[in-house]
Amino acid sequence: MSYEAVSNGDLAAVVTYLEMLAPPAAAVPPSTLQLSRLSSPTAEQYRALFRKVGSPWLWFSRLVMPDEELEAIIRHPDVLLFEVAAVEAVVGMLELDFREEGECELAFIGLVPELAGRGHGKWLLAEAVRRAWREGVARVHVHTCSLDHPAALSAYRRAGFTPYKRAIERFPDPRLLGILPEECAPQVPLLGTVARLSAPPAS
Numbered sequence: 001m002s003y004e005a006v007s008n009g010d011l012a013a014v015v016t017y018l019e020m021l022a023p024p025a026a027a028v029p030p031s032t033l034q035l036s037r038l039s040s041p042t043a044e045q046y047r048a049l050f051r052k053v054g055s056p057w058l059w060f061s062r063l064v065m066p067d068e069e070l071e072a073i074i075r076h077p078d079v080l081l082f083e084v085a086a087v088e089a090v091v092g093m094l095e096l097d098f099r100e101e102g103e104c105e106l107a108f109i110g111l112v113p114e115l116a117g118r119g120h121g122k123w124l125l126a127e128a129v130r131r132a133w134r135e136g137v138a139r140v141h142v143h144t145c146s147l148d149h150p151a152a153l154s155a156y157r158r159a160g161f162t163p164y165k166r167a168i169e170r171f172p173d174p175r176l177l178g179i180l181p182e183e184c185a186p187q188v189p190l191l192g193t194v195a196r197l198s199a200p201p202a203s
Helices: 043-057 067-074 120-132 152-158 193-197
Strands: 010-020 034-038 079-086 089-097 103-111 139-145 162-172
Touching: 010 152, 043 067, 043 089, 043 103, 067 079, 089 120, 103 120, 120 152, 139 152, 152 162
Parallel strands: 103 139
Antiparallel strands: 010 139, 010 162, 034 079, 079 089, 089 103
């Protein structure tokens, strides 16, 4: 066994890639939540939703993407974006990417942490898979990492996905870069803050 040091300003995660090659037989469970399609969101609207759902898990990739590049993705006719709503509150998101012929990627899927343990996640994932298996699709895939919700990987496997590849991802901690607030994701130790704040002033 060997270990590789990670600097205080960086994070490292194990990424697991999963796929599904046939629709599952299980039905979509009931939920009081609803999916609402966003047909032409602005980059600002998208980032607000992305931040609300993903900041507890340090999602940041779409927060640093230029507006033009981001809107080219989220307004593409083969990318379907949904809000998850409870009454009048937005509590989650789902993004399905059909741009690769014959495939669908569950690009982003998640609920706010306050809904954990109520069965809504199982509903959302089942609904995502149902919508992903439209005509012409032969493969549905998704990836998750060790910084995501601890139940994410097992949830994907229960839904019918099979792991097929792993990778190590290393990136600067978005909290130290000011992309996300420092109080985000308290379950992930924030290293480097003390050194940064206590550094002597430049002479």
